[in-house]
Amino acid sequence: MKDYNPSKIEPKWQKEWEKHDLFSAPDDATIENKMYILPQLPYPSGSGLHVGHAEVYTACDIYARYQRMLGKKVLQVIGWDSFGLPAENYAIKNNVHPKISTNKAINNFREQIKSLGISVDWGREVGAHNPDYYKWTQWFFLLMYKRGLAYRKEQSVNWCEGCKTVLANEQVVDGKCERCDTVVEQKKMEQWFLKITDYADRLANDLDKVDWPEETKSRQRQWIGRSEGAEISFDVVNVQDVQNVENAVKEQAKRYNKRSDTTIGTIKVFTTRPDTLFGATYLVLSPEHLLVQSSEFPAFCGVNSANRKEIDEYINKTKKKTELDRQTEKEKTGVELKGVKAINPATGEEISVWMADYVLATYGTGSIMAVPAHDQRDFEFAKKFNLGIKEVVSGNNDEGAFSGEGKAVNSDFLNGLETAEAKEKMINWLEEKGVGKRKTQYKLRDWSVSRQRFWGAPIPMVFNKDRKNKKYEYIFIHGYGGDGDSNYFPKLKRDLMALGHKVIAFDLPDTEEPNICRQMEFLLDNIEFSENTVILAHSLGGAVAMKLLEHENKKVAKVIFSDCFFEPKFVDTARPAVEASCDWNFDFEKLKTLADEYVVISDSNCPIIPREHSEDFAKRLNARIVFAHANGPHFMSLDEPVFLEEALVSGLMPVKFSDLPVKLPDDVDFRPTGQSPLTYSEDFQKNVEEKYGRGWKREMDTLDTFMCSSWYYYRYLDPKNDKEFASEKALKKWMPVDFYLGGEEHVNGHLLYSRFFTKVLFDAGYIDFDEPFLKHRHQGLILGEDSRKMSKRWGNVINPTDVVNEFGADTLRMYEMFMGPLEQTKPWSTDGVRGLRRFLDRVWNLYKKVNSDDGLKADYEATLHKTVKKVGEDLENLRFNTAIAKMMELVNEFSKADEIRHKDFELFLKILFPFAPHIAEELWSKLGNKKFLSLAGWPEYDEAKTVDSKITVVAQINGKVRASFEFDAGISEQEVIKIVLENEVIKKWLDGKEPKKIIYVEGKLVSIVV
């Protein structure tokens, strides 16, 4: 009887399917009939496939096979997240090149996956470590750079001087290095970041568009952490300079009317509770606050301040702390900046300024206004340092701070208002007085993508230190109606001069009705171009600048355009004279060669120059485009922080497209030194100067591997394309992903990054959708038999290949799907696996009962049709466990029958097929079928046959079941009630009482109330 032999039939059918190429994605897919099923990209680890992988691939495969049977054109693919640290660590230890160990691991994975009978299109397999893949990872980085979304910045990291390396927070134990016990310090390093924060709002809002688990969505929302409130400026006065509080208040009052443009002496804070401003009794700066880093700091905190030393000590002490320490040590510490006082703009009172590490540098402005009466942290701090606590919201305040909502008190014009109203009123007041503004803050931080590692995609940038360090001559060209001191010019000028650059900002002639040519001529007469020239043009000045460049025909270092236009587009009214003052014909091809670097800065909300125009402009110049959130429309504000950053010559340049991929060299020393291993490769820098000029070198860090996995689902669509990351045609045909199955651990990493990448592609015009994964689910974790996480440490790891060898792939597939709901965490049970093998053995033996006689009585018929119906519904909803349970019921009935009709057994094989394709295909062929079961359609069931001829109705009296009845289906309500009431048991329970109410639920129950 035991002739079911999976080790024989499974490889046989896998070969057959592959030979007949059944699972390649069909070419004739259209947006209506396509079905893109995506199992999450695995990291090909040396220890091989895990049962968790098998769960993901099986679930996707069942769904894919089902969809094919429904007639969908299915795309299902697997690839490899093959860059990453484990391979590199292995390389250091065993002196094997990661490429070799990785390829070996991939070959192993591929064989293991194939042995599960997963129906993927192997012709589209991709690996993140292959140059033809990471070429496009690098291209994505450049896309980010060109759109102003990639920038280089210094940031603190955990640093171990012993190992000379950056440590992740998890590698720091008790403030010491996990390996060598050296005290870990905070070190600033230059790192590349992606500006994911620019997309925070859309990333949060668009979650409404997708079918994802609610939990996942809310975790992402929480991670993005949107908070609404206000940014408030506090003027700071130097204690030595002010006689008394009265003077300070007078000073403050003057500033309400016309605030000076001096930012020194102002501390900005972010608060979600502007309504409590009257209760702000002191300010707190984080120890890393920018002000503390700046050259004005000694003056700021009072040159003669008695506690200057104390402050420095506090800063140094904080530097030694790790992030971890700061999180765990909840005891408040801090130090007062005794040289200064701040003015509360609402009360006009002088309040003290402190520095404390309970304030985070990386959130908001890095400084806060403390309202100890209504914030627990401020309360603790105030208690410790004996600072004033002033109640401004009425509410329970017995112990600690009351941070709830209530009526405002002690707050002048806010008194009596509820919190929400008070917030609004305060924000309006702040804006009116010019001391604050409405502000939305996010917890989300920009994404750090630099890794000082070898086994990743090299960052495709070149740099030139000399260019960065040179002094430049800036020429500012103002716009229509402006002058050399308009808008952001004065502050930028001062900032640039402070850095040692020269700045010329002329007042151009005829500014009320500008003549572009004449303005250009004026400039020609007054300036001289050189390779050290940087031109910054605003608005109409952009046209002047371009004419100037064309005319002069000399290369300059950099040109920056802020909200400029290359066609005469005046939104309010036509200005024929201005329009006619030049021909508006620009030779962009020539212009491209006249500056090393072009930047277009666009105010993303500008009413005068729309974003699209700036996009177009940047494209023509091959410029980097930066979308800034301007402080004033069309950059009319004095303080536009983006400009200093963008005006400087960075000494950075993206590599040319023809230089992609920037390949990883082979001559690499992996030893950890804290420098990227690429630093020591000669090959890596070969020919770079020939390509880019003297002094240029390649970036030596590599990209975070999350960048590789942020776009892989696009590469599957067109994996061999060497002109684009994917063709427009392929993108249109297959995207977005219809079903994505992956781990819950990636919610705030991979899933967020992928959405970010997709939105950037959308904005750049490559795609016409802005969410990559329409439907997403997580597989549940599979625990060991001891209900602990599978790990070598516990010795409870189950290797799927062992299970395949002992029981067969079909058994493994069915068992993993039967364990419980797909999304749930559940423990392994080898006995459970045996149960499923037993089931398949029984299925196998049913074959012997198959008879073609149509005259057979089929007692199982209702169950058969109900099962087809239920399995179809369950597959739609990914409820594989209950689908299998239903099939088991059917098989139990089949087992009881003497014979099974041929067509009925075929029907069953069709619904079994997605789950256990090998045995189903084998039995199908044994039944005499010549065509593959894989190519069969999904069966229909007969609705009429799913209806039972007999129904069971129970009778309840006052909610308790007292009797059960069998009726013919279709019996009327009156009849049922009549029979029920005549029943002896019911009569006994009624005890002669008259029913008050009788409820009949069709075909189910009669409920009698007495």
Place this chain on the structure above:
RNA sequence: GCCGAAGUGGCGAAAUUGGUAUACGCACCUGCCUUAGGAGCAGGCGGAGCAAUCCAUGAGGGUUCGAGUCCCUCCUUCGGCACCA
């Protein structure tokens, strides 16, 4: 501390979404067949009771003819975030 999810037999879990709680599987028990069984087949299996019946979905309350399912309070477990102003 904050946010979220979940608590049903000895175990994994079902329950048409308010209508016979425990489908299906595992483990266990009994029997048959066997030289043998970690095989197969037949049957049993929430608890108490000889039985009628009673009690059971983390605990307590509520709504309802009727609650595992809806509402309130609490407990436990597991995840996530964590000085985010």
